[in-house]
Amino acid sequence: MKHYSNKLLALILLAAMVLSSCSSSDELEVEVPASTPNTLVSADAQITWRSGDLRGFMTQAGIDIDLDAIQYDVTIYHITYKTIYKGDSIVASAVVYVPSVEGKLISTVSFQHGTIASDAEAPSNSALGGGQNILLSALASTGLVAVAPDFIGFGASVDIMHPYYVEDMTATSVINAVYASREVATMEEVEIDNDLYLAGYSQGGYATMASHKYHEENNVPFYDLKASFAASGGYDIKAFQEYFFAQDTYHQPFFMAYVAQAYVESLDMGTLTDFFNEPYASVIPDYFDGSMTGPQINAQLTDVVADLVNNDLLENIDKKDEYAYIREAFVVNSPIDFVPEIPLFMYHGDADITVPYQNSVDVYNQFIANGASTEVVTFTTLEGGTHSTGVLPYLEELAGQLLKMEQE
Helix, strand or coil: CCCCCHHHHHHHHHHHHHHHCCCCHHHCCCCCCCCCCCCEEEEEEEEEECHHHHHHHHHHHCCCCCHHHCCCCEEEEEEEEEEEECCEEEEEEEEEEEECCCCCCEEEEEEECCCCCCHHHCHHHCCCCCHHHHHHHHHHCCCEEEEEECCCCCHHHCCCCCCCCCHHHHHHHHHHHHHHHHHHHHHCCCCEEEEEEEEEECHHHHHHHHHHHHHHHCCCCCCEEEEEEEECCCCCHHHHHHHHHHCCECCCHHHHHHHHHHHHHHCCCCCHHHCECCCHHHHHHHHCCCCCCHHHHHHHCCCEHHHHECHHHHHHCCCCHHHHHHHHHHHHCCCCCCCCCCCEEEEEECCCCCCCHHHHHHHHHHHHHCCCCCCCEEEEEECCCCCCCCHHHHHHHHHHHHHHHHHC
16 A cells, blocks of 8 residues: 655645636637647746656655656746637636757647636646646656646636636637647747647546547647547536436536536526526626635535526426527537547546546447547546546556657
8 A cells, every 4th residue: 555645645635636626819810720820928937846856756656657757857837828718819828847858859748627616726826836736747857848728717817707618618728728838848949749648637538528629620730639638527518417417416516507607608608597596596606706616616505406406497408499509508518529530548437426437438439339449549447436536547547658659
C-alpha cells in the first residue's frame, strides 16, 4: 500500500477536485480559422519549476510516472486569448506550461478541467504550487507544451455565464487556447511540431470529445490531432438527463441547474421555470456568478428530483411537443454524432454514480456500431473507480500513453 504525507495527499485531492468536481479581434473567424491564426492577447510568466523539484513531487506522491522522463525545467504562463461567444469575439484565459527545450521539436497537450462553478477554481486562479499546476508541469517537463483552458465564464471572461455542456463554444475555446499556446512557445523560442493531444476528466472528458470531433470535421491549421484521452464525461447529454430523471434523489443537483442555466443564457433557450419548480427557478441564476462552488450551490437546492424539476417536464419531456426544443438541444450538444478516425482512448470508473459509467459504455458501443475501428476507439474500465477515485488511475494511464506515443 502507498502511504502519503498529509501535504502530498492534499495535493492529490486538490488535483482530483479540480479535475472532477468537475478592431482586429472583431474580425476573428474562429469556426473557419485563417491559415495563420493569432489568438494570443497577453502572456505573463508566473514561476519556473525545476525538473528535479518536479521529480521529487512525483516520487513522494507515489504517482506512477516515468521519473527519468521528467527532465526539463518548466515555466508557467497565465495567458489571455481571443475566442468566440454567441458570435462575438471575447477574451478568455488559460494556463500554458512551457518546458525549456532546445534543439528539438516538441508536441502539445491540452488538458480540459472537470466541472467547477467558482472562479477561484479556474486553472488561472489556482495556486502555483497547487495540485493541477504541479501535475501539468511534470507532464510538460517530459517535453510537451501543456495547456489548461479556463473555459469561457472563468478567469478573464468571468462576467459571462459559462456555456456548460455547449459543444461548439466548448470546442472553439479549447482550440483557440491551443493556438495561443503556440504563440507563447514561439515567443520563448521553443519549437513546436504539429502533433496535438487532448485530455480531460468529467466535464473535461466531454470538452475533449467535443474538441476531438471538431478536429475531425474541420481544418485546424498547424495541428494534427494524434490522440485524445477522454474520461468520465457525460457525452450523451440526453441519456444523462434520462439518468437524472430516473433517480428519486441525486447528490449533485447543481449539475442539472448548471446545464439549464447555461442553455438559457448561452443558447437563448426558454426560461428556468420551464425546467425547475419554485422557489429554485427564481434563485438559480444568482448561484452561477462565479462566487459559489458546486457544494455551496448544492446546499441551496434539494436533492429530491421531483421537488427540484418541473413535474410536467419530469413526466413528459419525451412525450410533449412543447419540450422538443429541450430534447433537441441535448442531442445537438452531444459530441457523439461522428465516427472517430483518429485514436480516441475512453476511460470510466464502473462504480461512478455521479456521471454514470453506462453513458460511456453506450457511446463507445455506438461508435463501434457506426463503423469505428476497435483499434482507433478503445475503452478502458477503471475497475471500482468512482467519480473521485477514478481520477488518479486515469492520470497514470494518460501519462504512460503520452510517453509511449511520443517515443514511437
